[in-house]
Amino acid sequence: MRLSVRAAATVAIATLALAGCGGSSSPSGSGAGAAPSSGSSSAPSTAGSSAPSSGTSAGGDLKIGVAYDVGGRGDQSFNDAAAAGVDKFKSETGATVQEAAAVNGESDAAREERLTQLAEGGYDPILVVGFVYATALSKVAPQYPDTHFAIVDSTDAKGANIANLTFAEDQGSFLVGVAAALKSKTHNVGFVGGVDTPLINKFERGFKAGVEAGKSGTKVQVKYLTQPPDFSGFGDPAKGKTAAKGMYDAGADVVFQAAGGSGAGVFQAAAAAKAMAIGVDSDQAKTAAASVKSVIITSMLKKVDVASYDFIKSVADGSPLTGEKVYDLKAGGVDYATTGGQVDDIKSTLDDYKQKLISGAITIPSK
Template identity: 45%
Template structure:
């Protein structure tokens, strides 16, 4: 495993057997194992699905590691295009009714469905990533200080740009992604208050494809690079693959998100243009919830928040160009300490 700066990221186990679940999306894997009341872990993906090399794939890594370490089964189910909350409810009910425990919704869009299904199945533990509005005894609200990792990404961009001109591309114009932008801008301006920052959101709603359209990401990045940006940070899920592709084509830097995108095999053709990635330990969150249910028999519930202080967010240092930049690393270390001790407060909007 590549070393990752001050954050523990769950490893990836072997892929499981492919199956299909009708009426509630396709399920890409189900592995044998498990005993007693729980068949293992149920995982329902967000828009973009598995293969985004980012948010959903981070959840899948934690899912696979839990399957391997705890000797249980698991079923992971893909979303459908244009699906409704009712589709999500049916998907989660299918997992709960089939005996999977915990059942995890990957993404804030699952909040209404998790709230409804958790109330119907009080003996099943549920998890939701990126939402903390449910407040039920059998639900773990797994959230992160994305703005903290983004602050470090902003410092990285400002220390790396040769033109004092950088860019941010958000997938969807929503409060969650505003946190990424706010931290990035604040971090960059802590280095150079006069730095020029391009900022763009791909869509207003997830249904319009902001998190699932690499072509939209590529077009936006091309526009920012043509305008003069030579480091572009994305918080756009699958759409971010287009941002990275554009950066590589123009020979400028991209900063990835959620997973260590430099280390993703599907992005290997572009890796030399991926300076770092702002990580949030979605894989670890999935793994720890599974552990609490399957092994510890003390299910997590309530808000579980990842931060720099507990290793829930950070920056990947797989790229030697990033890792070996002594001036940058010193600045990042100082900033990280300031965030941890409270002398730096990172904005969320």
């Protein structure tokens, strides 16, 4: 397998300059209201890449590889948060960036090939975005011990040259759960998860706990869009819209989505129902389509941009991160958004809960 993958990688590397990635060349997911383009490929994209400019600061000679999750750039959520950290480092140093995105339904072998292409191409560090890459990274990283890898949202891939960048999603979700309960007039809210996985269950668990803390007895409707191994729930706005519409029709007036690009559909349903919605990962009141921004009362911020920047900079500084690093409330890794001012009236309450979570006065159930 290793020989066949490397052979494929050699061919792909020879055509990198011509390769394209749908996720990085045009918006997809929540911004465009569409699933990932079938034009996405396992070959890294040169879109957005540039050679280091003269006079760049330390790190300008780095060749950074990025393997995005389904949807790639343009999902205005998880992948775009990671991309923001990469872009920040690139703008500061002039580093070269090579990108590729996963395609829904692809195999671990395809993901392994994508990571191999980047490693064979001399990209170091390589940022791997999403737990779906864990199996592939576990195979590829040991073959390139001098290459520094980081994977977001997984501790399943471990190694001396792997950093595991994880988050306290339950803490951030708790805060927006409190907000949902306090803003709801029907005492009925909803949670839409993209794919029924332990990671997204963590969002649900925190949200439910926050709702109960905010207003005990508030009903929480729950719907997952797909079940593994079908990960299209992270890139299907139509499914998100249908799920959220059902919740609004059943009496919910606030719906929190942890569904990647499918969240665009949740926002559309909220607008149609003249109801409220809560974004995820990025501050989506800033990034969503203009027609739905007003329905987004807050977003659960998962600062993947901070984690991706930290990792890349650690390699540039000669002290690369390895092992697990948890970005929780205390570390500034999760939070809630205030764009639009729709939670200003409850901000003091939310901040009080934030401090209680940080101090340990409040703990979130593990199940």
